[in-house]
Amino acid sequence: MCGIVGYCGPRDPVDVVVAGLRRLEYRGYDSAGVAVPADGRIREVKKAGRIANLEAALAADPLPSSGAGIGHTRWATHGAPVDLNAHPHVSADGRIALVHNGIVENWASLRTELEADGVAPVSETDTEIAVHLLARAVAGGIDLTTAMRQVAPRLEGAFTLVAVDAHDPGTVVAARRNSPLVVGVGQGEHFVASDVAAFIAHTREAIELGQDQVVTITADTVEVTDLDGAPGEVRPYHVDWDLAAAEKGGHDWFMRKEIHEQPEAIAHTLLGRHDVDGRLVLDELRISEEELRLVDTIVVIACGSSFYAGMVAKYAIEHWARIPCEVELASEFRYRDPIVGPRTLVVAISQSGETADTLMAIRHARAQQARVLSICNTNGSTIARESDAVIHTHAGPEIGVASTKGFLTQLVACYLLGLYLAQLRGTKFDDEIAAVVAELERMPVMVQQVLDDHGVVTELAAELAGARSILFLGRHVGYPIALEGALKLKELAYIHAEGFAAGELKHGPIALIEQDLPVFVVVPPQGRDQLHTKVVSNIQEIRARGARTVVLAEEGDPIAAAHASVLITLPKVSTLLQPLVAVVPLQLFACELATRQGHDVDHPRNLAKSVTVE
Ligand code: M6R
DSSP, rough: OOEEEESSSOOOHHHHHHHHHHHHHHHHOOOEEEEETTTTTEEEEEEEEHHHHHHHHHHHHHHOOOSEEEEEEEESSSOSSSSEEEEGOOOOOEEEEEEEEEEEETTTHHHHHHHHTTTOOOOSSSHHHHHHHHHHHHHHOOOOEEEEEEEGGGGOOEEEEEEEETTSSTTTEEEEEESSSSEEEOOOEEESSGGGGGTTOOEEEEEEEOTTTTEEOOOOOEEEEEETTTTTOOOEEOSSSSSGGGSSTOOOOOHHHHHEEEEEEEEHHEEEEEBBSSSSSTTTOOOOOHHHHHOOOOEEEHHHHHHHHHHHHHHHHHHOOOOEEEEEEEHHHHGGOOEEEEEEEEEEEEESSOOHHHHHHHHHHHHTTOEEEESSSSTTOHHHHHHHEEEEEEOOOOOOSSSSSSHHHHHHHHHHHHHHHHHHHHHSOOOOOOOHHHHHHHHHHHHHHHHOEEEEHHHHHTTTTSSSSSEEEEEETTTHHHHHHHHHHHHHSSEEEEEEGGGGGTTTGGGGTTTTTTTEOOOOOOSHHHHHHHHHHHHHHHHHHHOOOEEEEEETTTTHHHHHEEEEOOOOOGGTHHHHHHHHHHHHHHHHHHTTOOOOTTTTTTOOOOOOOO
């Protein structure tokens, strides 16, 4: 978690860094700080709470001008979110300032070593240890880059470190392991940051950094090396979205903007996926067709909403490609000694591409010889880099902590993968695949229809703003959507919300039903008769016990409508693709309800967008 920015160039580094931190605030918002080297020493300002607090402190006590600066927005791990624990941390001699994202696991033994050397850390953080180690190294007469190469290998765990030295005020030095860092390449200026959003206002040219690389930037130069000082591989890329995509565009929340961007995000994710004959082509798949034909098991690993996208993927992949598919929480995967091998395809789904649980599961799978294909929204992210193959979703930057367009485009990528495997293995005829692809291509219009028709959802959110508990039911692919609806409500509105497989009701959860309890039910399209009938029976069961039923059913479904206290109509789509339209009212509902409750929808309490700690 945590967002980091560093800058070298002619602009005021404090302005550049603070503006960058604002764009990274989704990564953590417990405290924020900035430091510059000036007049032979470090000057820093840091404040607990949101970046606005930092800005107020800077306005009251401005920092001097400088040629470089670093900053940090924190999601607290070690130490409470108070001023003292905020980054940047400064060495006792005032020479080095450091910001850090990650966790230094061996901080306690390093602290003991420093204390024995007469250093007395003042904060409760693991980060402070690293700044003292750097200060001790440069005091021995080496430059900050060399010091970083010495100190980084001593740290265990995950880190991005970015530092400045008051004796070399035009330089910023950074290093990374298991935590994100990109370089922004401008005209006579350079940036380092956790995410390109921090510098997209200034440049769209970026460099990906590899594991255990050290980068030194000045206004005019970028030097990338490994920890031994050998030149590192430099992988430049162009960012295909711009500043407008990272701003709210007239909406009150990023989340609302991102919900409304979903038709376009789906269309972008589908672009260029088939040739003129209608055959699917996934060019980013760097796994040979032969290997994919030999796959005998698929294991999907992911967390949170991405996990629910994986649950939908299971239905699609097994139905179309007839390959057994398991779905597992990434945080559980490696702890159960999973049976995977060369014929297992592990599909890792991650919007950010930086989720530590998912990354660690990928590494475990690769160590067992499995091939890993990731579905990722962030170009150059660690998960994308460490996978054998990637299907990039093209949702554009997702800033709101609650995943929306990230989730929908993950679903699209999962469908494409299922269809591609079916094509490759001949489990579906070409015309059958083409028909599903054509339906996918109509989805932007369908999703737009749901967005245009959200009056009922807005009224419902007003009505239920005081609810203490809300349940969600679904069956088949409606089940993960019920889970996703409940997750959205928990994370944004902080009320008790649970999703159930509708068939499980009678095995326990039905005891929760009481008079007027709101229960959302995702009803499958009428085509699958048995499924539809079963869910309608479930609605009758809960209605008979007093539940207020909010029924999501396709238009022209009189049977479902007859059992609805409130009816939300969905466009007619096929069963497997229904999640793409059914989840949208649930996203809107959670966003609206949380807004009415006065919560900060883009920054829910205790959460961060990118969870880079296990
Ligand atoms: O970036 P990832 O897709 O790996 O993130 C996984 C989860 O942390 C994420 O989906 C989380 O559950 C969202 N806040 C849900 O809205």
